[in-house]
Amino acid sequence: MSTASYTVTGMTCQHCVASVTEEISEIAGVTDVAVDLPTGAVTVTSDDELSTDAVRDAVREAGYQLV
Numbered sequence: 397m398s399t400a401s402y403t404v405t406g407m408t409c410q411h412c413v414a415s416v417t418e419e420i421s422e423i424a425g426v427t428d429v430a431v432d433l434p435t436g437a438v439t440v441t442s443d444d445e446l447s448t449d450a451v452r453d454a455v456r457e458a459g460y461q462l463v
Contacts, residue, residue, distance in 0.1 A: 397427075397443065398442050398443070398444055398446070399439060399440070399442075400440050400445070401437060401438065401439050401440075402437075402439075402440065402451055402455075402462055403436045403437060403462070403463040404431075404436045404438050404455050404461065404462055405436055405460065406460040407431070409433075410433070412433070412458075413431045413433050415458040415460075416429075416431055416454075416455060416458045418458070419454040419455065419457045419458040420454045420455070422454065423450050425442045425443040425444050425446065427441050427443060428440070428441040436463075438455075448462075
């Protein structure tokens with residue numbers, strides 16, 4: 397298991413959280429995504445270490461930016 401933390405900007409509501417969670421969850425190997433809306437902190441748990449580019453692309457697909 398691997399856990400990584402990221403910061404996402406632009407989220408303002410629970411719909412934003414759901415969109416980011418959904419897109420990141422589609423990355424192969426991801427087992428859990430936890431998003432803290434007030435801080436923009438996103439913790440991703442996966443079977444193996446994920447590439448930051450894969451997470452960045454998923455966040456971008458949801459309409460937000462990875463810091």
